[in-house]
Amino acid sequence: MCFDYRGSWDTTVTGAHAALYDSKSNVSTSYGLGSWIKAGVPGKKMVMGLPLYGRTWKLEKPEIxxxxxxxxxxxxxxxxxxxxxxxxxxxxxxxATVVYDSDSVSMYSYAGTSWIGYDDSISVTIKIGFARAHGLTGYFFWAVNGDKDWKISRQDYLHAVKALADEIAIIDHPISDDDLTLYVLNGLGSDFWEIAAPIRARETPLAFEELHDLLVGHESYLQRLEAATQ
Incomplete structure (x- = not known):
């Protein structure tokens, strides 16, 4: 599991219960998985658990x-x-106000004194990219019946990338084009390496819409190529 790092057992401060990174402690997915890999466990023998639920707190002061x-x-x-x-x-x-926290790679929302930390399409897409970049066998969700209209669990990687475009506009702190490009490219399989290399070599980052269109176009090309060889 890569979740339940924070929760109702400590209500003194809010927290990202499935933080990919935590600069203030070693309680994070990156530290945990990195420790196993450093100890010699192959990435192909591990999977990343992703929660389809959030942890909630009551704020002491709504303005904080x-x-x-x-x-x-x-x-x-x-x-x-x-x-x-x-x-x-x-x-x-x-x-509710919805915020993406780039430091932990997680979402949170708040309304009045109610505060919820959770994962959405944005953080899930980045975490999937992390899992692929580190050679993990895959990932799983707990639990699928908590999804909203199969918004997260039903989509493949490129569909998850597309979901970013729909949600970045409503968050308070958008991801930079540089960071988004890096996260997305890290999550691509070997079939996309041919197109990923020149994108990485660019001196100026692509806008997200351009990146998405290029990847979808390449996916269509691969599908046509596969159909032609059958």
Missing amino acids: HGIGAPGIGVGPGDEGTMTFSQVMDFNRKNN
């Missing part, structure tokens, strides 16, 4: 709402837990 903000208890949900589907419904019904 980042990761690590003071908390005074659990937030909405069942003992401080909400499925991804419930999080999406909560955000919509309460007009």
